[in-house]
Amino acid sequence: MSLFERTLTLWVFACIVVGIALGHLLPDVFQAIGAMEIAKVNIPVALLIWLMVIPMLLKIDFRSLAKVGTYWRGIGITLFINWAVKPFSMALLGWLFVGWWFRPLLPADQIDAYIAGLIILAAAPCTAMVFVWSNLTKGEPHFTLSQVALNDAIMIVAFAPVVALLLGLSAITVPWDTLMISVALYILIPVAVAQILRRRLTAGGTTERLDWLQSKLQPLSLVALLSTLVLLFGFQGEQIIAQPAIIALLAVPILIQVYFNSGLAYLLNRAVGEKHCIAGPSALIGASNFFELAVAAAISLFGFHSGAALATVVGVLIEVPVMLSVVWIVNRSKDWYEASPAVARNTNPERA
Template sequence: MSPFERYLTLWVALCIVAGIGLGYLMPDVFAAIGAMEVARVNMPVAVLVWLMIVPMLLRIDFAALGQVSRHWRGIGVTLFVNWAVKPFSMALLGWLFVGWLFRPWLPADQIDSYIAGLIILAAAPCTAMVFVWSNLTRGEPHFTLSQVALNDAIMIVAFAPIVGLLLGLSAITVPWATLVLSVVLYIVVPVIGSQILRRRLLASGGQVALERLLHRVQPLSLVALLATLVLLFGFQGEQILAQPLVILLLAVPILIQVYLNSGLAYLLNRWAGERHCVAGPSALIGASNFFELAVAAAISLFGLTSGAALATVVGVLIEVPVMLSVVRIVNRSKGWYDRGARVARMTTEAKA
């Protein structure tokens, strides 16, 4: 791990502070950037997302995707956590903390809206940022890509029913244009573009040319992550500074659910005998959220200044530093993980 990656938590914290400060001092500038949208998807953020994930996508040889079937245990675990556990555990935590324990310290007219925002956040599994987390844990790239693509396909049909069920609504208006465009922007376009570039590099200079380019562009992934944070927190700088106690209280259930779901996925993978390079990204995919979609959906359903919109932005505030801590836990526990009886047996059988 490079010195830049080793101190990533510090850079993240500095970018969050810088984003909030700049958003407070220059609201008009960030309002103009925030207005650069198509179907509520911010285009500058989309470009930064491409820069985040293209370096990893360049490493993927799609001819090897057939090998992903060997990781069916990891895929099963992640799907279970993402769709059968995470939205419902977040709803429970929201009702417990926001609806009951923290109610005296929160605006009474926003309680239900805060809970709705937490539910929307948990019902949207992460798409783009997962590639960064997987890369930091030396995750299996073909598993990560396949799992994210599968989650996107499920999200198209499952997002609205799950949110509607948990919000107790008979019908719910989902920003379908936002969802479809996000999938195209964050998955389809970078995958196609990276594969065209990969083939041209291999055809002209072979593996040496590809590795040379990867060495040069890899830092762009982390730089784009930091720039994205500056933008996102710049958009919400004024609200965050105006409601510090609300931000802190909303962070509690989000924090608990990240560790709960990542830990559950990690332990289930170990119990199932899946390799660490799959268990790492599985845990991260199981816990992280597609915050771009969640923020857009909350704004569409409840309004820009609603408690729901603020709750999803708090999710962004918590997401990066907490996911970095999960990355650190996954990396440091590799020795313990590999000593699991089923993991050791599966590894031995695979080598044989």
């Protein structure tokens, strides 16, 4: 791991500070950049995400995807966390913290909206950013891609019913254009680009040119991640400065939810004997959120200046720092994880 990667957390916090400062000092510039969108999907952010995920996707040989069924335990656990645990645990945490313990400290007319925003955030599993987290934990890339693709397919049919159930609404208007365009921009296009590049670079039967390109793109991927942070925090700079106490309170249930779900996924994978390279991305996919979709859905349902929209924005604010801490925990605990008798029993050369 390079010095840059080892100090990535420091760079992340620096970009957060820079983004907030620039958003406060140059609001018109960031508003103009923020307006470059299709169906509330920001195009500059999408381009930066391409630069983040394409180097990871270049590692994936689609001919090997047929073997991903070998990791059915990890897939099953991640699906269980994403769809049977995470939205419901967030609803409970939102009710406990926002609806009860923090109620005296929050605007009374926004309590229900804050809880709704937290639920919307938790009901949308992350798509693009998890490729970065998986790469940092040396996760199995075929598993990560298959899991993300499966989550996208489920989200198309399950996002609205789950949110409607937990919000107690008879109907919910899902921003379908945002959902479909997000899947296309964050998954389909970068996958297609990566596979075209991979096939051309390995056409001669060797991987030398592919390895050379990956070595050049890897630093660019991390720079794109940091640039994305500057943009995202620049977009929300005014809100962060105007409402720091409310944001800090809303962050508490989100933090608990992330660590609870990632820890549960990690422990379940260890209990069933799944490999560490599967348990890492499983924990990260199980805990992270598709905040682009969540923000768009909250705005379309409750309005731009609503408590629901602000709650989803908090998810944007803490996503990267918190997920980096989960990456650190996963990497540091690898020896402990692999000491499990179940992991040792189920690991063999055929699955390596």
